[in-house]
Amino acid sequence: MNSEGQMEVSTVPADKKRGWYLSLMAPNTKGPTFCWLDPSRLYCNAQALADCVKDLLSPFNTDSIDLVAGIDAMGFILGASIATSLGKGFLAIRKAGHLCVATQKQNYSDYTKREKTLEVRLDVLKPGMRVLVVDQWIETGGTMKAAIQLIESLEATVVGVAAVAIENTEGGKWLKDNYTFSHCIPEELQGQIDGKYLNFFKSFQDGYCDKRVI
Template identity: 80%
Template sequence: MDVFAVPADRPRGWYLSLMAPNTKGSEFAWLDPSRLYCNSQALADCVQDLLGPFHRDPVDLVAGIDAMGFILGTAVATTLGKGFLAIRKAGHLCVATQTQNYSDYTSREKSMEVRLDVLKPGVRVLLVDQWIETGGTMRAAIQLVEKLGASVAGVAVVAIENTEGGKWIKENYKFSQCVPQELQAQIDGKYLDSFKIFNK
């Protein structure tokens, strides 16, 4: 598959077919969304699709979750003309922080942190990450934002799986994802028909 090929009509989510399947086993996520970022048009269209529901909403700051959320988050922030805040894995910031424990998609216990001098009451934050599987990582990011008195303007990710955690986020926060409804079942089944091209 040519990662730089762009279809003439560019239907919503066309770039999802650029994502690559996992070839390294169960310790890794079941696919690699970052392959679509290698195509400049795919990245631009992905960002526009993520921002669709939020164009009329007040957003003061974009926050991206360590690590792949940094890529989409900075692209979203630049498009909106807003600042970017990194929500990091614990132990990486050299300033005073608020921390939050969580379980990631592999059920490993982890902690993330955010600096204390940016999130204040009244600040409306758009949270951006690459993927929501169990929802544990995004939920921890939401808790960090709200602990410091800021509010979550929304959640924007490439895809949200319909797990218990994914459904909780969809039910409680405004969200956007790049996945068309007709592909949701494939996302939930952890296999995309477009993977067939990688087996040729």
């Protein structure tokens, strides 16, 4: 806390390593009806967000990308940041009912196992357009797969998928096997991600995470 009692986001470590910003993520403090962590806390740190975007783009440095698509809703933050970094346009893939124009729809079920629908506008994607698809987190892979199906149904090409983390679920493995992918998780942390608990949560108290480097 600073002198005014406001929460400070950790400063950038001098010897930062790839994924250093993951220690800024916050654990779930509200119970089982919520996701097990909140990755969005790292976006509050400008350098963390910039480094996250840089890391996510590293596998695609030699690829031609025409458009970045982000999945409703948290994928909008990373997707728009990546699009700005690339100097490309951004396409929002929405949950059904939010677009007031003609759309293509795709049904799916996500980690909650509830049936849902994604939709995308029809006036942007063109045959052969190369699209990078971005979400905040990939758990079962159901949402990302639905987004891919939408894009490919309009004959655009999915260059790859990007997220802060891709869990090694059946769906996560399918995405890794079939598409170029990027995420920010070092190999030594993948087991913790799959186990839904990060060891540095032990030092997270009163909404403040210490400055340890992963």
